[in-house]
Amino acid sequence: MDTRTAYREHLAEMARFASALALLGWDQHAHMPKKGGVFRAQVTAMLAQMHFERGVSDDLGRYLDELKSDTSLSEAEAGSVRRIGKEYKREKAIPPALIAEVAAARSEAQQAWAQARQASDFSMFKPHLEKMVDYGRRFADYYTYDEHPYDGLLEGFEPGMTVNQLHEIIEPLRAQTVPFLKKLLDEGEAPDPSLLTGTFDVDVQRKLAHRALEAVGYDFDAGALDDVPHPFTTSIGPDDVRVTNRYAPDYLGSGLFAALHEGGHAIYNQGMPTDLFLLGIPGGSSNGIHESQSRMIENQIGRSLPFWRFFQPILAEYFPQFSDASPDDLYRASNHVSPSLIRVEADEVTYNFHIMLRFELEAGLIDGSIRVADLPRLWNEAMERYVGVVPENDAVGVLQDVHWSMGAFGYFPSYMLGNLYAAQLFDTLRQGRPNLDEEIASGDFTGLLGWLREHVHQYGAIYEPTELMTRVTGKPLDSSHFVNYIQDKFSAVYKVK
Amino acid sequence: MDTRTAYREHLAEMARFASALALLGWDQHAHMPKKGGVFRAQVTAMLAQMHFERGVSDDLGRYLDELKSDTSLSEAEAGSVRRIGKEYKREKAIPPALIAEVAAARSEAQQAWAQARQASDFSMFKPHLEKMVDYGRRFADYYTYDEHPYDGLLEGFEPGMTVNQLHEIIEPLRAQTVPFLKKLLDEGEAPDPSLLTGTFDVDVQRKLAHRALEAVGYDFDAGALDDVPHPFTTSIGPDDVRVTNRYAPDYLGSGLFAALHEGGHAIYNQGMPTDLFLLGIPGGSSNGIHESQSRMIENQIGRSLPFWRFFQPILAEYFPQFSDASPDDLYRASNHVSPSLIRVEADEVTYNFHIMLRFELEAGLIDGSIRVADLPRLWNEAMERYVGVVPENDAVGVLQDVHWSMGAFGYFPSYMLGNLYAAQLFDTLRQGRPNLDEEIASGDFTGLLGWLREHVHQYGAIYEPTELMTRVTGKPLDSSHFVNYIQDKFSAVYKVK
Numbered sequence: 001m002d003t004r005t006a007y008r009e010h011l012a013e014m015a016r017f018a019s020a021l022a023l024l025g026w027d028q029h030a031h032m033p034k035k036g037g038v039f040r041a042q043v044t045a046m047l048a049q050m051h052f053e054r055g056v057s058d059d060l061g062r063y064l065d066e067l068k069s070d071t072s073l074s075e076a077e078a079g080s081v082r083r084i085g086k087e088y089k090r091e092k093a094i095p096p097a098l099i100a101e102v103a104a105a106r107s108e109a110q111q112a113w114a115q116a117r118q119a120s121d122f123s124m125f126k127p128h129l130e131k132m133v134d135y136g137r138r139f140a141d142y143y144t145y146d147e148h149p150y151d152g153l154l155e156g157f158e159p160g161m162t163v164n165q166l167h168e169i170i171e172p173l174r175a176q177t178v179p180f181l182k183k184l185l186d187e188g189e190a191p192d193p194s195l196l197t198g199t200f201d202v203d204v205q206r207k208l209a210h211r212a213l214e215a216v217g218y219d220f221d222a223g224a225l226d227d228v229p230h231p232f233t234t235s236i237g238p239d240d241v242r243v244t245n246r247y248a249p250d251y252l253g254s255g256l257f258a259a260l261h262e263g264g265h266a267i268y269n270q271g272m273p274t275d276l277f278l279l280g281i282p283g284g285s286s287n288g289i290h291e292s293q294s295r296m297i298e299n300q301i302g303r304s305l306p307f308w309r310f311f312q313p314i315l316a317e318y319f320p321q322f323s324d325a326s327p328d329d330l331y332r333a334s335n336h337v338s339p340s341l342i343r344v345e346a347d348e349v350t351y352n353f354h355i356m357l358r359f360e361l362e363a364g365l366i367d368g369s370i371r372v373a374d375l376p377r378l379w380n381e382a383m384e385r386y387v388g389v390v391p392e393n394d395a396v397g398v399l400q401d402v403h404w405s406m407g408a409f410g411y412f413p414s415y416m417l418g419n420l421y422a423a424q425l426f427d428t429l430r431q432g433r434p435n436l437d438e439e440i441a442s443g444d445f446t447g448l449l450g451w452l453r454e455h456v457h458q459y460g461a462i463y464e465p466t467e468l469m470t471r472v473t474g475k476p477l478d479s480s481h482f483v484n485y486i487q488d489k490f491s492a493v494y495k496v497k
Numbered sequence: 498m499d500t501r502t503a504y505r506e507h508l509a510e511m512a513r514f515a516s517a518l519a520l521l522g523w524d525q526h527a528h529m530p531k532k533g534g535v536f537r538a539q540v541t542a543m544l545a546q547m548h549f550e551r552g553v554s555d556d557l558g559r560y561l562d563e564l565k566s567d568t569s570l571s572e573a574e575a576g577s578v579r580r581i582g583k584e585y586k587r588e589k590a591i592p593p594a595l596i597a598e599v600a601a602a603r604s605e606a607q608q609a610w611a612q613a614r615q616a617s618d619f620s621m622f623k624p625h626l627e628k629m630v631d632y633g634r635r636f637a638d639y640y641t642y643d644e645h646p647y648d649g650l651l652e653g654f655e656p657g658m659t660v661n662q663l664h665e666i667i668e669p670l671r672a673q674t675v676p677f678l679k680k681l682l683d684e685g686e687a688p689d690p691s692l693l694t695g696t697f698d699v700d701v702q703r704k705l706a707h708r709a710l711e712a713v714g715y716d717f718d719a720g721a722l723d724d725v726p727h728p729f730t731t732s733i734g735p736d737d738v739r740v741t742n743r744y745a746p747d748y749l750g751s752g753l754f755a756a757l758h759e760g761g762h763a764i765y766n767q768g769m770p771t772d773l774f775l776l777g778i779p780g781g782s783s784n785g786i787h788e789s790q791s792r793m794i795e796n797q798i799g800r801s802l803p804f805w806r807f808f809q810p811i812l813a814e815y816f817p818q819f820s821d822a823s824p825d826d827l828y829r830a831s832n833h834v835s836p837s838l839i840r841v842e843a844d845e846v847t848y849n850f851h852i853m854l855r856f857e858l859e860a861g862l863i864d865g866s867i868r869v870a871d872l873p874r875l876w877n878e879a880m881e882r883y884v885g886v887v888p889e890n891d892a893v894g895v896l897q898d899v900h901w902s903m904g905a906f907g908y909f910p911s912y913m914l915g916n917l918y919a920a921q922l923f924d925t926l927r928q929g930r931p932n933l934d935e936e937i938a939s940g941d942f943t944g945l946l947g948w949l950r951e952h953v954h955q956y957g958a959i960y961e962p963t964e965l966m967t968r969v970t971g972k973p974l975d976s977s978h979f980v981n982y983i984q985d986k987f988s989a990v991y992k993v994k
């Protein structure tokens with residue numbers, strides 16, 4: 001068997017393990033009964049171990065080595081060799097004993113975090129977080145980095161991104177959006193968000209979410225929509241990309257925008273060629289690029305006036321109380337800006353502030369300039385500085401996110417980058433489809449989907465973010481697109497100049 | 498590591514593979530999107546192969562050999578060694594090349610069967626069935642047998658059962674129930690089944706099925722209820738036993754009795770100690786004993802007057818049109834006897850006739866006394882003789898069941914044995930709980946469940962059917978219990994003497 005064939009078979013076998021693991025994970029959140037968790041953990045651990053072993057095997061290393069200079073590979077194969085090659089190097093850099101040690105510590109840290117959040121007592125989490133930060137530093141060293149240890153961690157979520165680049169991206173963003181938020185709140189005329197509140201049957205909301213997903217081009221013959229406490233999207237196979245969602249009985253926006261968000265992730269994965277799945281790169285260019293697809297469908301599309309022109313009559317079919325609601329009122333109600341404590345509930349204007357403060361704190365933890373003991377105080381100070389509100393306890397402050405308990409340092413920036421990528425991609429998309437607003441208002445999403453498929457989805461992980469952005473928009477990430485988008489949109493909604 | 502520990506670890510690893518496979522299978526029928534099937538087949542095949550390899554490994558053979566005379570084993574361990582030892586011998590008896598060959602032929606036969614049934618054209622299926630029969634004979638030879646080749650196949654579904662025993666069981670059964678059916682139809686006063694027909698919202702039916710399952714003691718914290726085209730129950734873990742169901746929009750009995758049937762299977766599996774799952778014997782004593790648990794909950798309980806005394810007010814909560822229905826009318830409507838063409842729709846009186854004719858035909862196919870070409874004619878003749886109706890085409894006749902296309906010769910008798918075991922067990926149960934009717938009528942199923950747990954469920958596959966029946970009821974299977982049950986019940990319902 002030639003090396004290319006052997007490589008493909010090796011990756012296809014890993015893809016089969018990954019599929020079983022994705023199903024086990026999906027089921028665990030969507031359907032598994034309470035008592036099923038104990039044994040499930042053993043099943044998952046066994047298959048994850050088998051998958052991991054194949055990901056660090058000497059055979060794979062040899063294939064990667066032989067293929068990295070093979071010019072006869074297809075674009076997808078070459079992309080796979082690059083990506084898997086990087087992952088292989090990172091996986092191999094960590095001593096196996098450390099991996100097992102961290103897995104055990106992570107499990108304890110997650111439990112401690114959940115209890116600490118429940119009790120709103122940071123001290124219960126502190127020793128575990130100190131341990132996870134220490135592991136984070138050690139991982140960064142093993143991964144190696146040029147400038148800042150955090151770069152070694154960032155690479156795992158946002159290939160090519162560095163602390164220095166992030167500072168360069170954040171500075172102008174902060175300089176323009178922090179005063180803009182203040183201006184909106186001080187001088188603007190806030191829209192009435194109450195239109196989307198009330199009592200909404202969850203079964204009907206689920207049908208509405210189904211309808212919205214269909215509208216944006218999600219293929220239910222290659223997917224499914226299930227209920228979970230925390231929505232996510234998962235690829236169980238190349239033609240099996242499932243969306244999960246949750247619904248608030250008293251707020252329609254919760255379930256609807258979450259469905260559109262996950263739908264954005266899902267159409268990205270559905271738009272990738274099967275070959276990428278079989279070649280071991282079933283995800284997108286990066287976490288941030290993936291998030292750009294979900295945020296674009298959620299915000300640039302879902303929270304737009306053209307969308308509500310299309311969707312108001314559909315909404316009224318499911319909830320007749322909206323028969324007389326105007327698209328403009330629904331649009332405005334969807335764009336209420338409200339500085340709040342919780343990241344996942346943040347509006348488009350304040351969302352990035354939540355990320356900036358997390359990035360500053362975790363970069364400081366990893367380079368040693370911030371001590372875990374000081375986190376609650378630093379968190380609250382940064383919340384006041386950026387968002388203008390201060391948590392009354394740690395449960396709704398420094399303890400709100402699961403990420404640090406998992407040792408997932410470097411993950412948060414992707415959320416902000418997603419917003420920035422989305423705005424920049426959307427500007428290019430608009431240039432290519434000048435009638436986009438009319439298309440969306442008439443319920444025709446094929447132009448939107450076609451553009452995303454052609455310029456983003458089909459490439460999956462073949463290109464890293466900077467290369468992808470340059471190919472599609474002509475330049476690397478530039479946060480001015482986001483700043484302009486936010487200022488234009490919310491100046492109009494809030495009637496400020 | 499001592500052999501006992503090594504054996505336990507080997508079986509626990511196999512149980513983890515079996516769990517993943519059960520989840521893949523459950524998902525395939527309950528949730529997987531249409532396009533997901535192609536890749537799913539590859540994932541399932543890979544894990545099935547890994548599971549199979551461990552089931553025929555030399556290590557396992559050595560453990561079994563060393564442990565079979567180890568008197569220090571627990572009852573569960575000894576039961577596992579007996580059962581797994583038998584399975585091991587059977588698996589090893591078949592040449593590996595033949596297994597792969599049959600898998601391919603089975604896949605083709607199943608497709609041909611589906612197409613033949615669609616077209617109601619037996620000739621399309623005939624060459625495939627001939628092939629499957631031939632494999633059946635070869636398997637019987639490999640498995641070995643004392644009296645009749647079919648015995649070698651029966652053993653895989655009903656350990657210890659033989660053709661001769663089946664004839665001895667069937668003869669008196671036939672002699673008494675065939676004329677009894679005729680008497681019912683000729684002289685009886687048929688109850689009105691229309692009470693359970695109408696228009697019934699499927700979402701509400703699903704909630705009713707949920708309520709019925711809760712009532713009989715199914716633990717939803719260790720299970721789930723999902724929709725599928727063909728209901729089944731599956732053990733995904735020792736504390737994760739899932740029920741699936743389907744609902745007819747125009748007939749309430751379809752979804753309700755299927756739920757109770759699957760609930761009977763499910764409480765059996767939920768009632769087994771975790772250790773049996775980990776020791777590789779997650780199922781019951783036999784297919785027939787498993788079926789006895791489902792049939793008892795469906796028929797002896799669900800189609801009883803005490804059940805309807807309890808359940809009528811609950812039914813009326815979900816479907817108010819039943820507010821004035823009497824428990825007796827519901828009981829009678831649930832027990833309408835109607836000779837029909839389709840096994841899975843058969844009532845309690847005629848069900849066994851469908852099995853008897855399949856048993857006669859497939860035993861004849863395997864011993865060579867019946868040719869595949871003659872099957873449609875022989876089927877129709879037997880239908881007329883037993884049930885009194887003749888299929889107008891093969892789709893609703895000889896082509897109705899999937900089993901033969903899978904080469905599952907020897908499976909059918911379990912369905913009949915389940916009815917017989919159920920009646921015999923239920924007589925013993927009644928002796929132990931003289932107030933059972935009052936308990937059920939008041940909605941107290943704890944006595945029923947407790948008895949089944951104590952006498953049947955907890956033993957899982959530790960005892961083979963004859964040993965289990967003898968332990969519980971004091972004697973091996975005796976069909977007179979079923980005959981008496983049917984005659985008493987339906988004489989009353991049909992008001993015949």
